[in-house]
Amino acid sequence: MTTRGSRSRTWLVCVALAAAVAMAFWPALRCGFIDFDDGVYVTQNPHIQAGLNWANLKWAFTATNAGYWLPLAWLSHMTDIQFFQMRPAGHHFTSLLWHAANSVLLFLLLQRATGAFWRSALAAALFALHPLRVESVVWVAERKDVLSTFFWILTMWSYTRYAQDHDAQRGGWKVFYLAAVGSFTMGLMAKPMLVTLPFVLLLLDVWPLRRWSIEAPFSRGLLWEKVPFLVLALVFSAITFLSQNSIGTIKPLSRFSYADRLSNVPVSYLRYLAKMFWPENLAIFYPPKHWTSGEVAAATVALAAISAWALRQWRVRPYLAVGWLWFLGTLVPVIGLVQAGDQAMADRFTYVPCVGLLFMTVWGGYELAARQPILLRVCMGGGGLAVGACAILTWHQIGYWQNNETVFLRAWEVTGQNYIASYNLGCAALAKGNYGKAVEYFEESLLTEGAGLSCYNPAKAHNNLGAALLQQGRVAQAVAHFESALAVQPSFPEAYYNLGRAFMTNRQPDVALDCFRRALGLAPDVADINYSLGETLLEQGHAAEAETYLEKALRLRPAFALAHEKMADALARSGRVAEGLPYYRRARELALAQGNLLLAAAAETRLSQYAKSAPVRPPGGHAPGE
16 A cells, blocks of 8 residues: 555544544533532632633642642643633533544554554554543543543653664654653643553563563663653652542551452452453442452452463463553552552543553454454454444443433442442432432441441531431431531531531520531631521621621622621611611512522511611612622
């Protein structure tokens, strides 16, 4: 084939890959944000929501909010805000573009490194459209996956160019080496999972670059040229460990013993392997399980057998050993030896490791069928069917990511006892006012503690369960759960606030007042806490002191209709009726706009009552926001 024809064919595959990704992942544009890390990364992060400015650029390079140092990921989210504000479709579109770029770049890398055009295209297509990619692409918080992998593949492409030019003694190899080091640094600044890349570069030297051999393992300085990559990996590993440990993301042995962690390793490897070839029952969170000694032993034996088989092919079929070691090695940072988070495994962790398994399946399948044309055609047809099946499954899987309720309901259905799913479904039910269902879900999430597993933030679960019970009028039970939340997390302002509300319901304003003051001491700039403290003080006859907190509540939330009404009441009780009238008017306007007809009627009644005694507004007397 001519050079022009080869280039046209390459461009055609690149366009086809990008189009396939767009079609398969297009339903993601209809998905919303997920209240599970999306708050940390976007929806509740004031630095991200303020967009790109000098202060936020400085923050991006110094923050470790999520337990990682992720300046490029933060900048990516800020850029989305600049263009799309808080419209989730725009954020999903950006992730889709990065994934499409990764798929195209992977094809170009494999084609250059192996020279196998159609095998490279098939491997890239399977990578692009596999349903395990959904979590990384559709979950906005996982932007760091697609972003860091772009630089991972770019590093390998640059390294491949460097190796080929260096070994052929062609000029320009230094530029590609520096580009590889620079791309690796950029990738680490997007997500530190790339720390295994020096190991992967050694695997590339074995196959497909064939620069390393057992007979001369230290020839040509292959180890020395990896030193800059290794130093960067060690530095970023240390930064990540310190960052996660400082916020408590690294789980202590009291939560996950070494025995539990070690038993989870072989089982998780096999579970990842199974989901790669049979991707069913995918979930946003897989809770930790207690595996029996028999299950652990069987998984260990299976892994050892596969490893022995692959390594025996080292000389004849090096792609099998390289692919298997790629899969095993790139999962090491997230396999659970150092437990960060509660998950036993996660679909997003397969984004890079799956490439190793693609080496084994695509190149292995080709070699088995290459000698018989009929079998080769069958395998090619099977590859096409696999790509189509992956696209359909991906489209279907995205349907579970529409919103918080759909994604966690799916996890709850397919994983069994899942305290993360139960907790988040409880939050969704609570937000909808379905208090009975919320109670059921929160109680279920807390039951896992009795099963020997640690519930996801039990303080929040107790607090939210108490809030649902309070809405049902079960005050004594609500108080018990608020107190349980404070026993777990003593500095929990929301629990003190809710406890105060419960005591107000029980007509115990003195105790409620103490709870509100404690809550305010922990969270002084929350409008609801300032309002409740002001309301309680007003009820106890301390109108002047109540004004201070009600005024602050209105500064924090100018459209707070209830606070406007209580501020007017406070002014009226202090004998300043005329000053209070604008607040009543504003309360009425806001209540009508918000559909709160009872509050609107109450404000109208007070206006009618006080208007005759104070018909004239004093100069400058107006309500904030009027």
